Amino acid sequence: MSVKILIADDDELIRESLKIILNMDEKFTVVATASNGLEAVKACLKGDIDVALLDVRMPVMNGVEALKEIVSKCSTKTLILTTFDEDEYIKDALKYGAMGYLLKNNSPEKIKNAIYTVINGNIVLQDTIINKIISHDKENQANFTENNKFTGREREIIKLISEGLSNKEIALNLYIS
Numbered sequence: 001m002s003v004k005i006l007i008a009d010d011d012e013l014i015r016e017s018l019k020i021i022l023n024m025d026e027k028f029t030v031v032a033t034a035s036n037g038l039e040a041v042k043a044c045l046k047g048d049i050d051v052a053l054l055d056v057r058m059p060v061m062n063g064v065e066a067l068k069e070i071v072s073k074c075s076t077k078t079l080i081l082t083t084f085d086e087d088e089y090i091k092d093a094l095k096y097g098a099m100g101y102l103l104k105n106n107s108p109e110k111i112k113n114a115i116y117t118v119i120n121g122n123i124v125l126q127d128t129i130i131n132k133i134i135s136h137d138k139e140n141q142a143n144f145t146e147n148n149k150f151t152g153r154e155r156e157i158i159k160l161i162s163e164g165l166s167n168k169e170i171a172l173n174l175y176i177s
Helices: 012-023 037-046 063-073 087-095 108-119 127-147 152-162 167-173
Strands: 003-008 028-034 051-054 077-082 100-103
Touching: 003 012, 003 037, 003 108, 012 028, 012 108, 028 037, 037 051, 037 063, 051 063, 051 108, 063 077, 063 087, 077 087, 077 108, 087 100, 100 108, 152 167
Parallel strands: 003 028, 003 051, 051 077, 077 100
Antiparallel strands: none
16 A cells, blocks of 8 residues: 655645656655645645645745644644755744654655655654754753853752752751741
8 A cells, every 4th residue: 555645845846746756656646736735734634645745935824834734633644845944944843743854955765765754653854954953952951051050059959949848948958047
């Protein structure tokens, strides 16, 4: 049984090229295409689609908005396939349930493998996307640490609070009244 795929991209050349590439492999069948996010949502609501490949920037409804709708209303798994690697798109796509985020510069084989990864319930992220996420996380950690420097005494109090001690017990523990 082949994996039923929806391709949503506002670029007709991309849609048709991907359709040809995927349909050449007997493991895949492109059952629908969409030129915007709203069409993608409607197709997923109508049909039996296993995986939706969604571009991010599309007219009428962008890919992230479409993703939110699809994930909340269908059993279709979603994979972002785009040229855009802006932090906001990545963060939102993953937050709203994308099973993967790939850039269009991948080979057809990598895209096919990604579809299989997603259909098997796993998440797939391109290396550059993983690096962006890790880098962004490190920046946030550094900013959090920089903006939240506690004195040694404050850290002691926080530790005791986290252990569930009352104010009176903390005062006794730290020899303060």
